[in-house]
Amino acid sequence: MTSPHTIAVLGMGRMGNAIATRLAAKGWDVVGWTRSGRTSGAVRMTGDPQEAVATAGLVLLALFDGPACRQVLEDVHGSLRADTMVLNTSTIAPAEASELARQIGESYVHAPVLGSVPAASAGTLKILAAAATVPTVQDAVFEPLRAYSRGHATGDPAHFRAAFLPTAHIEGIRDGAFISWPLDEYCALFQGRPAPDEPTRSRRIDTIDVHGTVATATMTLSHGSDTFTDIFLLVRVDDGWRIANKAYHRHS
Structure with missing residues (x-):
């Protein structure tokens, strides 16, 4: 059974690590994965992205660009549970977000953030969330x-x-x-x-x-x-x- 209290953070660069660290500090069970193999002292890490998402109720993407998001989601798609939400905080083009939403379905949420690493560490990031829609002109x-x-x-x-x-x-x-x-x-x-x-x-x-x-x-x-x-x-x-x-x- 998927635990809603487990969050998999895919992409542990500076922003991803800051988000994961903040979530862990607030009591969430966080597992991290990164393509570079970078470790984090704040959350437990795994070298297998499929393992990271297998028990997660929420998968949070903090990757470099659209192609990276597409590749990682293709790799883990078969391991996602039916009730797992995918929250993509990565900075990608609207067309790329629309394509990912079509591939993943209603569980995909496009959620770009306003702010940088200090805001993530302080818990003051602003999140713009949209799901199951094509991005508008305003997006x-x-x-x-x-x-x-x-x-x-x-x-x-x-x-x-x-x-x-x-x-x-x-x-x-x-x-x-x-x-x-x-x-x-x-x-x-x-x-x-x-x-x-x-x-x-x-x-x-x-x-x-x-x-x-x-x-x-x-x-x-x-x-x-x-x-x-x-x-x-x-x-x-x-x-x-x-x-x-x-x-x-x-x-x-």
Whole structure:
């Protein structure tokens, strides 16, 4: 019999480990698995994902991307109990979430989170949950903002290029002077690796307002001693939502 008190966390990277640790601290029976073989001092681990899900009432995915989610779910699908829920917190495209929902059925819940590792550790993550539905326009508008967050988290400018239109500018006041970076100049600021203090940084989406084919959004970034308010103008183009421009304020 599946125990509703057992949670299998598949993907024990920084976010997955933080979520698993928080759940264990709150008294849940948590078993973790990761493709890398990474261990965790906070929860029991297994090297077999099918074993991890076999007795779980809830399977929580915290994986890198859509293909990783698809592969892992294909591997464990035969071991899932009929009453087991699959909660996917991974950042994936709406089309990928829809395909996983069709494959898994009504037990699949798409649940992207707003927040980073510190929020997971503190239990303050915001969860956007949807099940048995095709993601709406409002869901899709989150995608470039998540790509933007991944750019900061990894230092990989490819994520910014996926988030912004090629014509985008990033604007604000820097050292008392107005700056307006074209996308290429902005991407050149990132060296392809996370900041040394990345584990302590956090980012959250505060507001999104959609008006047909345009939207505005606000994010708060806490980067070390600096806090930034980012304001985005987004447009819906043929291949989905993209950021047309960003303006920011650095709080002193």
